[in-house]
Amino acid sequence: MKVEQIYTGCLAHAAYYLxxxxxxxxxxxxREVGPxxxxxEKDNAKIKYVFETHFHAxxxxxxxxxxxxxxxRIVFGPTAKPNYEAIIAEDNQVFNVGDYKVKVIHTPGHTMESTTYLLIDENGKEHGIITGDTLFIGDVGRPDLAQHVVSDLTExxxxxHLYDSLxxxxxxxxxxxxxxxNHGAGSACGKMMSKETTDTLGHxxxxxxxxxxxxxxxxxxEELLSGLTPPPGYFPQNVLMNIKGYESLDSIKKRAIRPLDPHEFEAAAEETGAVILDVRTRDEFTSGHIPRSIYIGLDGNFAPWAGALITDVKQPILLVVPEGKEDEVITRLSRVGFDHTLGYLKGGFEAWKGASKEFDTLTSVTVQEFKKQYVMKPDAKVFDVRKASEYNAEHFEGAVNTPLDYFNDYLPQFPSEENFYLHCQGGYRSVIAASILKSRGIHNVIDIAGGVDAMKKSGLPLTDYVCPTTML
Structure with a gap:
């Protein structure tokens, strides 16, 4: 049977082509339909149906x-109520795609409209199931997302419902x-998904x-709900976009791919209150960046972190981006609903400096430098922005866990006067966190470059979890 998984690693997302x-x-x-x-076109085929397993978050x-x-034709499972024309299939309804059949199996639980599609080959043999967020490899979909859209649908x-569906x-x-x-390891739609992206149902x-x-x-x-963390803030906003409809990505790009010289860029930021989003490398941002800009590097899980930390998908955004990456950045933002990019800094950060504009830097120290400084001042505060599960496994003794996933909730806890240290596992998340603090006027932050990975290589002692120290 000709079914192909099209996997996008940065979102841990799998689409399928039949x-x-x-x-x-x-x-x-x-969101981007070109692939x-x-x-x-490669198969000289016409796309007959677009099957949706549920309203994605x-x-x-x-x-x-x-x-x-x-x-x-767009196809949803039973109970779906989109604000646009679509086929709302009945349970057990069958659709023909050439000689193949696609059978609808209504599997509510992750959401009420969640549907699994059973694939049947040209000989009538059942081949596989496209499960959406109902069943993952090693996990099942979290049941707490729909209540953020419909309040009486409790987890x-x-x-x-999910138990019965399974x-x-x-x-x-x-x-x-x-x-x-629909997803693999790294997605926030489950708790313990495998790195494998397919398996047999028997296994x-x-x-x-x-x-x-x-x-x-x-x-x-009890097991499903145990350990669930709050979903990222953009999830319910994406659900509503998928239900109500949205502007074409072509139109968004036409508006957003707009080069602005440093003076135009600065004026746009002041007039609109746009977030200045810097997507360059960590080292480039640390060495120099526009004041109050937020760092989320394109070389990491860019879109999910943007969605988790920029609370409103309608927030205007201005970009500091490497030349030639403008289209990619705008596309990746729109994948998670951020459709209000106003333009990008023409000539990049070098143009900003060339125009004699004010810029800022981030203090960053190696683990060796941190050890020397910490010996001199052992009461200095250290914050670990990794997930609670990472912190619980091992952490620098005395470090306080302030997970980046919910960093906006922790902002009042950081000292505004005395210097303090910040780290993560490898350095990506801590620079994001530091940029957020600096954008809020907290400049006494010192990043520990390389994070826990560098600590372990240097022999800095780490401890496992003893008692809760997460600050709320």
Missing amino acids: ESKGEAAIFDPL YLARA DFVSGHLDLKTKTGA EKLAR RNKIMPLSDDLIVYP QKQVNYALRADMTKEEFV
């Missing part, structure tokens, strides 16, 4: 642009089916905690 006899279908596409159009889907560009109610709809299927999930029944055969519904709900 083709038979010149007809194609796309499942859960990303799907090119894939179908962690990205804005490309279903509407695909419909506009190809005439494809307990959805968890119970037991009554998924687990009775054949063990040799291939599971094709998942053996190793996935949520598919344990003797698990009661109460045990399932």
Whole structure:
């Protein structure tokens, strides 16, 4: 059967391409539709359907642009209520794609409209299931997202629906089916997803905690909800965009790819209150950056961090970006709903300095320098911006955990007078955190370059978790 996974690592996202006899279908596409159009063109195929497993929270889907560009029909599962034309399929309804069949299996739980698609080949053999966020490899979808859009859909109610969907709809299927999930490790849509992006259903029944055969519904709900952290702030905003519709990415790019000289850039920032987002490397930002700009490097999990830390997707944004990367940055922002980029600094940061504009730097020390300074002042405060699970596994003794995922909640806790240190695992997140602090006028921050990775290499002693020190 001709089914292809199209994986995007920075979002840990998987879309799927299905083709038979010149007809194609796309499942859960990303915002930019060019790769799907090119894939179908390679097969000389026409995209007939765009199947959506649910209203996504962690990205804005490309279903509407695909419909506009190809005439494809959008398909949702039962109970979905989009604000645009789409097929709302019935449970067990079958769609034909060439000689293949796609059967709708309504699997509420992650959300109420969540749907799994059973793929059946030209010989009538069941091949695999495209599960969306219902079933991952090693995990299942978190049931606490829909309540941020519909308040009476509590996480307990959805968890119970998910238990029933898994037991009554998924687990009775054949063990040799291939599971094709919407996400892999690194996504915030689950707790413990595997790095593997496909598996057989039979193997998942053996190793996935949520598919344990003797698990009661109460045990399932308790285990599923245990350890859930709050979802990123942009999730409910993306859900609404996917329900209500959105502006074409082509229009957004046309407006956003706008070069501004340093004087125009500065004026735009002052007039609009735009966030200045610097996407260069850590070293470049540390050495010099526009005052009050926020660093989120393009070489990391750029879009998810932008979504987690910029609280409103309608926030105007101005970019400091390496030459030639403008289109990529705007696309990656729009993937998570940030459609209000106003332009970018023409000539980059060097042009800013060349115009004799004021700039700032970030103090950063090596682990060796930190050790010397800490011996001189052992009461200096140290903050660890990694996730709680990372901190619990090992951390610098005395460091306080202030996870970057929810960094805006911790801002009042940082000292405004005395110097303090900040670190993460390898240096990416700590520079993001430091830039946020400096944008709020807290300049007495010192970044520990290389973070825990460098500490371990230098022999700096680390301890495991003893007692809660997270500041709220």
